[in-house]
Amino acid sequence: MPANLERAEALYEAVNQLIRVHQFRDRDYICSHDVSVAQCYALETLVKRGPLRLQALADEMYLDKSTTSRVVDSLLRKEYVLKLLDPADQRAIQLSLTPAGEALYHTIHQDLILEEASLIKDVSPEVIDGTLTLIQQLTKAARARLGS
Amino acid sequence: MPANLERAEALYEAVNQLIRVHQFRDRDYICSHDVSVAQCYALETLVKRGPLRLQALADEMYLDKSTTSRVVDSLLRKEYVLKLLDPADQRAIQLSLTPAGEALYHTIHQDLILEEASLIKDVSPEVIDGTLTLIQQLTKAARARLGS
DNA sequence: TAATTTATGTTGTTAGTAACAACTATAATC
DNA sequence: GATTATAGTTGTTACTAACAACATAAATTA
Numbered sequence: 001m002p003a004n005l006e007r008a009e010a011l012y013e014a015v016n017q018l019i020r021v022h023q024f025r026d027r028d029y030i031c032s033h034d035v036s037v038a039q040c041y042a043l044e045t046l047v048k049r050g051p052l053r054l055q056a057l058a059d060e061m062y063l064d065k066s067t068t069s070r071v072v073d074s075l076l077r078k079e080y081v082l083k084l085l086d087p088a089d090q091r092a093i094q095l096s097l098t099p100a101g102e103a104l105y106h107t108i109h110q111d112l113i114l115e116e117a118s119l120i121k122d123v124s125p126e127v128i129d130g131t132l133t134l135i136q137q138l139t140k141a142a143r144a145r146l147g148s
Numbered sequence: 149m150p151a152n153l154e155r156a157e158a159l160y161e162a163v164n165q166l167i168r169v170h171q172f173r174d175r176d177y178i179c180s181h182d183v184s185v186a187q188c189y190a191l192e193t194l195v196k197r198g199p200l201r202l203q204a205l206a207d208e209m210y211l212d213k214s215t216t217s218r219v220v221d222s223l224l225r226k227e228y229v230l231k232l233l234d235p236a237d238q239r240a241i242q243l244s245l246t247p248a249g250e251a252l253y254h255t256i257h258q259d260l261i262l263e264e265a266s267l268i269k270d271v272s273p274e275v276i277d278g279t280l281t282l283i284q285q286l287t288k289a290a291r292a293r294l295g296s
Numbered sequence: 297t298a299a300t301t302t303a304t305g306t307t308g309t310t311a312g313t314a315a316c317a318a319c320t321a322t323a324a325t326c
Numbered sequence: 327g328a329t330t331a332t333a334g335t336t337g338t339t340a341c342t343a344a345c346a347a348c349a350t351a352a353a354t355t356a
Contacts, residue, residue, distance in 0.1 A: 012260060036312060066334085113153065138268070212343065312341100
């Protein structure tokens, strides 16, 4: 089915372009706020998934624990996260956000959302919803394949 | 308009998720083929935009010329690109692909397209086309903002 | 024509991203 | 009590990417 392949190619190219532009924009914006992209992602994950252990945070972010450890370390130095020891397990630490960390994430997030909103202000809600559905479908399908 | 903001937020999240999964998948796949992601992107750009000077390649990729220089250098060592001196301008070099470079890009590209095709095989053409339109619109709008 | 300015690429340096392996310390199992 | 497994950190390596400084060559201008 050549039509399907053509659509797949067009979609692939389009997603690639979107990724590049998005990343570029986000990186610039995020880095102007005292944190790197990975650090911001860790803040986001902690906001959304609550206090987590390091390994759990790494799993959520699809990163190695060693990488995550260093990202968390820089957030610690900037006082955006806290390490709480688990009295029941001396090895484990609970990572949670400081008020400053939470505030920083919300500031960055809000501005990026506003930016996105201004990009789609002329697009019909129907098209957006259709896109949303497909993007979520693509993500889900692609993620399912990561395990195999 | 809260509805628009909600849509913007949902879309932003969805795109972010898609970016992460896409990148993860592409990186794994590309790196199993003797080139890095950036190197593959340079191959792609040379396939699509023909022979280019280094600065022009950097512009196409939205990268600094120094970064591009090093990426090209590694492709040179692997004999996927050629540097041709411009007799009219002793400073300039023309970058073009070797047959091996072109073949490698097509191999990687084909497989990634097939992967994408299998992801969308159950999605209606209408939804895909709508999505394509919006993604292209988003990309265009976002890119227009990069200059300012 | 000679001097300055601009353009093309490369190299030095720095910072961020990210994995794998090796390691320490603690907990769980046998 | 000895072994095995788990949690996190550190050493090492490679990639991504920018800015600044540099050498060289071309273009401008005085």
